[in-house]
Amino acid sequence: xxxxLKILEFALSALxxxxxxxxxxxxxxxxxxxxxxxxxxxTDAMRGEAEQILIGAPDLVVQRVAAGRHDLIPVDYAEEIRxxxxxxxxxxRYWGYxxxxxxxxxxxxxxxxxxxxxxxxxxEGRLPSAPSECAVGEGVARARSxxxxxELTLISHDGLGVIFDVVxxxxxxxxxxxxxxxxxxxxxxxxxFGIPEGRAVDLSxxxxxxxxxxxxxxxxxxxxxxxxxxxxxxxxxxxxxxxSWRSGMLLTVFAAALAAFCILAWxxxxxxxxxxxxxxxxLKALGWSTRDVLELKFWEGAAISLTSFLLGLIAALVHIFxxxxxxxxxxxQGWSVxxxxxxxxxxxxxxxxxxxxxxxxxxxxxxxxxxxxxxxVTDPEEVMRG
Numbered sequence: 001x002x003x004x005l006k007i008l009e010f011a012l013s014a015l016x017x018x019x020x021x022x023x024x025x026x027x028x029x030x031x032x033x034x035x036x037x038x039x040x041x042x043t044d045a046m047r048g049e050a051e052q053i054l055i056g057a058p059d060l061v062v063q064r065v066a067a068g069r070h071d072l073i074p075v076d077y078a079e080e081i082r083x084x085x086x087x088x089x090x091x092x093r094y095w096g097y098x099x100x101x102x103x104x105x106x107x108x109x110x111x112x113x114x115x116x117x118x119x120x121x122x123x124e125g126r127l128p129s130a131p132s133e134c135a136v137g138e139g140v141a142r143a144r145s146x147x148x149x150x151e152l153t154l155i156s157h158d159g160l161g162v163i164f165d166v167v168x169x170x171x172x173x174x175x176x177x178x179x180x181x182x183x184x185x186x187x188x189x190x191x192x193f194g195i196p197e198g199r200a201v202d203l204s205x206x207x208x209x210x211x212x213x214x215x216x217x218x219x220x221x222x223x224x225x226x227x228x229x230x231x232x233x234x235x236x237x238x239x240x241x242x243x244s245w246r247s248g249m250l251l252t253v254f255a256a257a258l259a260a261f262c263i264l265a266w267x268x269x270x271x272x273x274x275x276x277x278x279x280x281x282x283l284k285a286l287g288w289s290t291r292d293v294l295e296l297k298f299w300e301g302a303a304i305s306l307t308s309f310l311l312g313l314i315a316a317l318v319h320i321f322x323x324x325x326x327x328x329x330x331x332x333q334g335w336s337v338x339x340x341x342x343x344x345x346x347x348x349x350x351x352x353x354x355x356x357x358x359x360x361x362x363x364x365x366x367x368x369x370x371x372x373x374x375x376x377v378t379d380p381e382e383v384m385r386g
Contacts, residue, residue, distance in 0.1 A: 007292060011299035014279070026308050033312025033360050034319070038327075040352055041320045048347055054232055059213050060205035061093075061230045062220055070228075072199040077224055081205060084219055086212045092200030094189045098154065098182075103143045108180050111189035124148045125168035128185050135168030139179030152182070157194035164188070205229075294369055301368030305361040313356070317348070 015022050062081065064073035078090040094111035112127065125148040127135050134152055141147045152164045170178060184192070195201070205220075207213045217229035283293055319325060 007295050008299050011296050012303060014296075015300055015303060022304060025304060026311070029304065029308035029360075029364065030311040030315065033309055033356065034315040036360065037313050037316030037352075037356055038319050038325070040356060041316055041348065042325050044349070044352060045320065045347055051236065054236055057232050057235065058204040059207040059210070059232060060217055060220075061235075062203040062205055062224075063228045063230065064202075064224075064226055065228045066226070070202075072195065073202055073227070075198050075200050077227070078203055080223060081203065081220055084216060086208050087216060088206035088208055089204075090206070091204045093202050093204050094186050094193075094195065095201050096189075096193055100144075101155075105143060106180065107140060107182055109189055109192070110181060110183050111186035112183055113186050123169045125166075127168055128183060128188075129167075131185065131188060132162075132164050133167045133185065134164040134188075135170055135183045136166055137170060137178035137181040140182055141166075141169050154192065156192050162192060297369050298365065301365040302361075304368075305364045309357060309361055313353075 062073065062077070064071045064077075073092075075092050078092060081087060082090040096109050098107045098109050099105075100107055123138070125135065136144075136146065136152065140152075144152060146152050146166050148166055148169055150166050152166050154162050154164065156162050164184070168183075170181075170183075189195075205216065207216050213231050213233075217231055220227060220229045283296070288296075319327065
């Protein structure tokens with residue numbers, strides 16, 4: 001152990017002698033890791049947020065399609081769907097998106113009758129139970145400078161202003177769910193959006209057996225050919241595909257950083273400098289074995305790699321979880337990002353660290369040790385002569 005520690009100490013001193021060169025390598029290396037880690041961490045954080053949203057999602061959602069577009073569905077469809085084997089409650093849902101001209105943001109409006117559509121925790125107040133009442137999420141309250149005891153003014157479908165009393169403010173385990181959410185009574189939302197009588201936005205279907213969701217969806221499609229049944233698993237796969245596509249697009253944008261890292265690794269793999277060769281020759285002449293020289297170069301590569309890895313990872317964590325991914329959020333999240341104060345729930349796994357380390361640390365350490373082997377097995381006198 002003492003011998004290994006001495007070799008490590010010598011490796012660190014050798015790196016310090018070439019500190020300016022190594023500092024440049026650490027900056028480029030760390031930046032590359034920060035970019036890759038930011039994309040990886042943000043994509044997984046968004047998947048986690050989507051999974052939190054879907055915990056309270058219906059087993060099956062039935063939409064009506066007209067001319068290839070989502071259309072309002074007749075409420076009468078619910079009666080026939082409710083009669084299918086294995087189906088429980090079938091409820092019409094009223095929801096939609098609202099562009100707020102005051103904040104230039106999109107709000108999500110949801111109507112309720114019996115209870116909240118998701119597992120929402122009230123911070124203050126209660127859910128709407130009387131006409132012209134609403135409950136808002138933390139993001140909406142912050143953007144419109146409102147809260148419990150205040151009012152929320154909106155523009156209805158016919159261009160008239162409508163005033164709602166804010167009676168509750170809530171939060172949930174997912175920031176995406178509540179940041180832009182406003183909850184109304186169903187009757188108020190129908191009037192606000194001008195939804196015709198006997199129509200709903202879609203139908204929420206409860207299926208007793210999770211293994212029969214696909215079967216029920218197929219039966220609904222057969223009975224009502226103009227509908228589009230969507231299962232919870234299909235929604236999750238859609239989220240995953242969208243986030244994966246956007247993260248891949250970001251990797252393409254930052255291809256220059258990846259190219260810089262590849263050039264750096266290639267330069268290290270194609271050979272070592274004359275100074276490093278003479279240093280290896282001197283060490284061999286002093287009695288160092290080939291194994292000791294390779295261990296020395298391993299520690300040098302590991303020190304630079306781990307330093308760059310930690311700096312890049314810390315920079316990515318700060319960027320994603322403290323600064324709200326200000327550089328990447330508009331691309332990954334898309335139009336649903338409403339407020340700059342949005343924060344991701346901190347999350348990092350061993351698998352993420354392993355993938356990131358395998359793609360960055362391992363290639364660099366290998367490219368540092370490999371070219372040193374040839375100099376280490378060559379006669380010291382020949383090496384020192386160049």
